[in-house]
Amino acid sequence: MSGEGDTPQAIRKLSPGRLVIASHNAGKVREIAELLGPYGIEPVSAGELDLPEPEETGTTFVANAELKALQAADLSGLPALADDSGLCVDALGGDPGIFSARWAGDAKDFDLAMRLVEDRLNEEPDMPRAAHFVCALALAWPDGHVEWFEGRVDGTLVWPPRGGNGFGYDAMFLPIGGEQTFGEMDAAAKHAISHRADAFRQLVAAVL
Template sequence: MSGEGPEPQAIRKLAPGRLVIASHNPGKVREIRDLLGPYGIDPVSAADLDLPEPEETGTTFVANAELKARAAADLSGLPALADDSGLCVEALGGEPGIFSARWAGEAKDFGLAMRLVHEHLAARGPETPRDAHFVCALALAWPDGHVEWFEGRVDGTLVWPPRGENGFGYDAMFMGVGMDQTFGEIAPEVKHAISHRADAFRQLVAAVF
């Protein structure tokens, strides 16, 4: 998918070199670095550059990814890649959705966030479906204001209690369709092949490399 606007934009290719990963989340930065590894990109995180975290005022994953990418590109003078992702639970009307990180509170305690999801579902009764999906929106911005964006998704169900120490965020309670292990239990290379972030990255790689 190309950048938002009334006229479709031509896909712009990304040259090898430095790229800002517009995130202060170490787990997310690590995953993106792994996914970018084969493409001659030298990733540097927003935290490494002491860039501030912009307020996420968008109402969609794409809008939040775009504002983070634009802010990092403006401040660094380099191309910047931002990810906005979250867990959407069907029985909760899509929540926590774009507020997935906020459910973890100021301390970014995803143990708390997972417990809140479980409690909200439990309050709706034992027969409440546990269907959920992860969404990942990637926005790639250049200092001149050009933006490309891509959105990926993976479907699954929620389990309780959480299982596994791999991954981050809500991974330990999410089990992909057809799987018997959570994203917290599977090896990182397996997750990189099937996750919402991997889906969005496949689209990005096909378009800009």
């Protein structure tokens, strides 16, 4: 079992077949399914299986991904993949970080969440706008074995938000060296550079 702080070195391969995507976020499920498509994996979402959403009590992205994956694998009897990801703004001490979804409230209103980030940045003049996305992937089996992988992409925040693609905070995130926000990019362009794609490259190399 790979543990937090270890270098993840998979000792178990993932066989083709059904894999639970332990998320009720439709945008995240769609993106993960697209990334898994070429590998003979048949993704089924936690929502489709009526699996409950666990309380995210972890203090890191990896810990939250692990608890979601382990619960989904245990309840479904299938391997399960969970993603915990978020936006970390340097000038805000890494917020919203693991609370990225919670900043959007019960209604999952990310227009509100992006406005909260912008308002916090405007509390002092000339606040730096550097930020990064983190994605932790945890792959769990029903017997409790877990492998995890963590990806990252750096960028800056723009205002107003730009683009209607992607989800979450994508429309205000401009990756370093890019001219389009994640919200303006098509799926293929985002998959080439995103934090989720970075984590997936590690997962694919290790377990697929």
